[in-house]
Amino acid sequence: MARSLVIKATSGADAAERCNQAFTVAAAAVAAGLDVSLWLTGESAWYGLPGRAAEFALPHATPLDDLLGIVLASGRVTVCTQCAARRDIGPDDVIPGIRIAGAPTFVEEISAPDAQALVY
Template sequence: MKCTAGSEEPERANQAFTIAASAAAAGASVSLWLTGEAAWFAVPGRASLDLEHATPVEDLLALVLTSGTVTVCSQCALRRGLTEDDLVDGAVIKGAAVFAEEILGEGVQAIVY
């Protein structure tokens, strides 16, 4: 799963987190990548959206982290001055080659929001 939307597009961002958390809760192996403005969701205190009738992003992020992985795009992190020390426990920073490797695996379904 790849989330490219930040708080400027709350519905699209929330959809990505909701699908990722739902898949994790169902037992699927989930890898959530945060790119662009979505990178901020991996920073403590920044995982929030003002979206009526939506589960808080911080709760969805925590669910994904219990059974899956959360990765921030390395270029996106660099442009925002973020390092792994700035991220929530369990989130990592990796580059495009790792994303490509993950989505090209047999039986993998990549979903981008």
């Protein structure tokens, strides 16, 4: 079984470099063959909606939409249940392939054998 990496992005445009770092590390981990789970929490929850990642801009950074596509192609992307509810985001609103789940699922993922969790 491949080592798993669970990454929690806690910011959006409000902390653009931190947000971009989470997506960049998630995409790099997918490219390295790790089992990747990217959690979108706080303001990053908006990037679970169609078109929102394409609106993100950070000089000298790979477009967020491209990074999200890489993670979606071979990993998992989750929008936090409470974060989604606070923003009136429902299961029908998110990009196909993205799920909405809460703390019990996050805890299950980070406590799995050989799991590493990172929070940005």
